[in-house]
Amino acid sequence: MDTTNCFHCGNEIIKNNEVIFDDKQFCCNGCKTVYEIFSQNDLTCYYDFQASPGATPQDIQGKYDFLDNEEIVSKLLEFQENSTHIVSLYIPHIHCSSCIWILENLQKLQQGIVTSQVNFPEKKVRITFNPEQTSLKKIVEMLCSIGYEPYISLENFDEGKKKVDRTLIYKIGVAFFCFGNIMLLSFPEYFEVEEFWINQYRGFFRWLIFGLSLPTFIYSASGYYVSAWKSIKSGLLNIDIPIALGIVVMFIRSTVDIVFDYGQGFFDSMAGLIFFMLLGKLFQIKTYDFLSFERDYKSYFPIAVTKVLPDGNEEAVQVYDIQKGDRLLIRNQELIPVDGILISEKASIDYSFVTGEAVPIEKKSGDKLFAGGKQLGKVIEMEVLFSVSQSYLTQLWSNDVFQKKVEQQHKTITDKISRYFTPALLLLAFASFFYWIFIDVTTAFNVFTAILIVACPCALALTAPFTLGNVLRILGSRKFYLKNALVVEQLAKVDSIVFDKTGTITTNEKTSITYEGNELNDFEFKLLKNVLRGSNHPLSRRLYDFIPNQEKMEVSSFEEIIGKGIFAAIEGNTIKLGSSQFLKTMTENTHKKTKVHVEINGIYKGSYVFNNQYRKELEVLFEDLAKKYNLYVLSGDNDGERRILEKMLPANTTLVFNQKPEQKLAYINSLQQNGKNVMMIGDGLNDAGALAQSNVGISISENVNVFSPACDGILDATQFGKIAFFMRYAKNAMKTIYMSFGISLLYNVVGLSYAVTGNLSPLVAAIIMPLSTVTIVGFVTIMSNFFANKK
Template identity: 45%
Template structure:
């Protein structure tokens, strides 16, 4: 950890210098303050420096030349007093469970890597802050803090003191603040355009006279006017290229702007030399043209990116339904149709889809997905439950109090380090190729420059500048990012919702597929059900209905629907509900013990039984009453999907927590040679997948499960896909969510993923060919720098257009659209 005594000497200015800059923010000091042999422009900047020094965080100043934000004075103690108000806190806080709170804030002052570093180290500056995560693109920060040790007010005061006062608007707290459009890009294009056009106009005499202007006074006047007009282009319009290149060099990396900045610098320096020495008129027209066309190209390129961008909001990941209670009737509706004031029903192990108040029942709420706290929280009628929580036992009725906040759940799914192990963290296969592109470019350009200096020194300038500009490493990186970005959109349209783009490459490497049976290959809501045993009375059916309706397990949902339509049942008071994954459930209903589940769970011992159906046994008041025989119906397209996977040499396996009643039916789909394992517990499934991965280093396993009993195996697999039907069941262990109606398209999804890799390879090859052709002309001094400046952004736009069209065609061919 750096200390003030070890800071680089270039960070401070001698206090006796004529112009003294603030050590923290870099602004000119007027009436500076001296501390630790450094100068500060105000008390605020000095305070932040002392704060960082006291917490051993002074290496913040090593990350950028002037990383700090100017702190405009000390903040009054009561400036943020309004944040102590409970109503205000409710509008700003996105989650709280009484122990910790999460808040998302907009920080428009964020500008560089040192800002990110400091803001993600807030926990060092203030006790009670658990973590802080920065979204640099959106200039936002999410802060989690413990309520016993700090408060929302103290967190925001800390941010303000260090120079990042949040943008807070309470007038429209539920709407996103519109992003402010930076006009600097347009100003720079305008300045470059004005100067370029006038330089061209003043250069016409030079063009038409072939450099031989008879009036010496006019020749010098036009030349120096061009030099004067080139200054704002060089120092203002082109500044972003130099800043970006310098930041890359500080990180010991040659980024995309390094060759462009070098080309502009060489062109300008050469032109100034010719003008001052009187040996020529310079190349100010080329220099200003390079800057103008590069800026316009970047702007148009960004507009193209926006047109093809894929905004993954909550509807992208959660096409799932929620049970709404309307006019005493239960109905399944899509989550995006949920509105404030709606009453919803949440069962055991379902996720709360929106902030809601408990109306009936008691919630045993698991907030671990949101806060990391594993201890369940008891919620009684009248209490608020936040979106993203999970109901652990029983069913509860809720009233929605805020619009669906799935966007926050999506953020948690992607960014919560508590649950996310680094799966699919390998970089795209194109990265090793593109990594050293700029270094290779500099080497080739240097060799060409030496060659032309020996052969024809006059052509050195043209060859050097054109080569530095025309080469485009960005198109190499765009090959993968835009290919996979557009593929995410097509996957989403076919109701496969991927966690991120890296899952696509993981899908392309899959060679082994493991299927869960119940709720995955079979319908969750369709089955033939028969009961064997002592006939059940209507009262006993109501007791049984009250228990099975608490669960979201596919078999429980089937029994719930069966009892509801076959008997006049009603929900009764239930307590001590407990569900054991892969075994069954038990509860007290009107003080009567009810047990529902497997033979071993209900009877207390295991016994092999040969039946042609799945069995669900029931015991009422400790007396075994009989068994429901459930014969599954397989989803449409499963047979064809399995055949295509076998034709393409995928290694297939089936794991089921049920008995072997469906063995013959499964063998009709999969054949006699495919491994079919039954009575598999969640741990058995996880261990089986781990064993497959350990048998061969080339094994890439995809697990397709219903997300209920398969969380461990979904996490263990290389790609875990949770199949979802009319439920808000969700697990962060999965890499994708697949609508149950699209299970039969699994082979098409895998083929589309593989075609994506081919598209990336083709576009990558095109990009390499473009660079080879462009460099061949540039190094021969046959390409002017201005034309090169037009071609560079054009190549990026071409690549984006190609991959978009190619992935759309591939989607159509594979039926993924």
């Protein structure tokens, strides 16, 4: 019968049975309807990324009626607030760039969808929508209507998302079986046994080998043909083209040899080639899976949260120690690390971390709080519903909203090499073939195939991601947690380092604190303690620990102005704490020290004087860093400690005092305008703007739950003295990448030189190719660990 392919899904359709619309042929009304939907919404460039990328929509009438049940829907939603719901759906059909494009433009297909993001490796789409304009059921039905039916199973929803694709394992199994048997049946011809039985059965053995080669050629190698065909159709030349071409050439040449009795062919080499290449692909996938596992589940951020004990006392615990039923204390600007129920009377929660919208949402006692919200205002208590998910915190931290747009040097190099690699390889292969064809036909085919196989740039493509992934893992094990691999490259480029003073180069441990002014009575101490309980500022935390335990009181209002101070009210009493400018007192002129001033009910009481305790590793660290970097210290305090710092720090360190948060940001911007590549190290609370402005922003984490989306990395405070080591390690990581590039290119040059001269058989080329990947992975692992252990 005369057949053609459906414009939408690519399936074969029988002539005269097709559905024609807009001068295009479709296999059914479903495919035509999907095209019509895309056409009406100006989304037909879906078909520009890849021909026939769609799937035939299935009849789902009534299938998703259970999504009318709000209780069921709430279990599927990741986030649920008044006008913002977020859901992640597993969609098995996601397979190409067209899928990504259409699924990230769902807002054009359905009103109420705000944004949609595709996670291609996990085949998931994360959809943010307004429940007042649409519903989860409508979204699912819309996805089904365009051929992207999600997998939703209420019993095993999580397991459904983690379905394991074993296709590659099956292909390797088939290839190994056929390769082993073909080798066994080829032995008599290898040893040129000319006895009666081999002469009599030679033809039978050869056709048996031909039969055994078919499953390998057709099934095991099918991925290479599909990839090569898609690449050709899209006008690009990927590395699978020469591999597919090499396999096809070997098969045709071997078949011709058997048919015309020229010899036994190269079926053993072809089966071995496919087996070893698939083995290399499996190794690469397992490598990435290992790094992903390390990243998602072992790189625990050094975030602590305050747990309220049954006796009323409080203690800081690591987030992954939180259990269902625990009671947590959340201060101003702290991240809510888990889903829970609000116990306090009311709260104001900023969900910009999750949604990108910075409008606070008011909550009352009994309402559900979602992980990722940031508490604004007075201290609150909540009860935990689920234990913490570190992978969810990683996802929030890596939200695209907070990513910095920077060029990846290593990726640029890889892209440049890859762009010209395949055309150059094909040119070399055909030139060598036509040269040898006039000398020796057998050698010509061997040379052609060996060139196509040996020059695989898999090792080249793997070197950068594997090196950086391994570096992230090693840094994470040393309590330096980076947002992504790109930060490593940015660290290596840094030439200027800016430090915040309070809470960064000073420690939050108990230090010498003295009080100057009118003596406070017991009631005033109680007011102070309860106000300080809600603040996360380093000075507030130290003063809170310094004041003895007091009876808990309800704070009726609480406002913390970053860089200035706190204004609060308790039982009709007003309390102001902060800088002299905030309280409008000028007592600081005579004694320039770090102070927190106190005003109660409009009457100035006095001030707490802090004798700052600097981190013990500070002098050695700055001395080490000063050899290679421009160093700056920015402080919101007055310059009372300038002389102390001038004695402690290297002479070329720039000290700048009385800096408000916006002035710190402007200062970093001015450095960048002068061509500096700046890293900012701060406490993540007062320095959010400066951290976001800098090329690399690192937040120091002590024992508070300040988790800033603005930072590119979180450094455990105990590792402060190792900053110089981390900077050197980042530079060495980039050196490792470039050395790996060199090894990979050297391997290709040497391999090609042997292949072109006819001294390399296709089977040896097939074995060498995955070995090169193993070599590169082994090299970067050894070098990464060597530099990590280097003192």
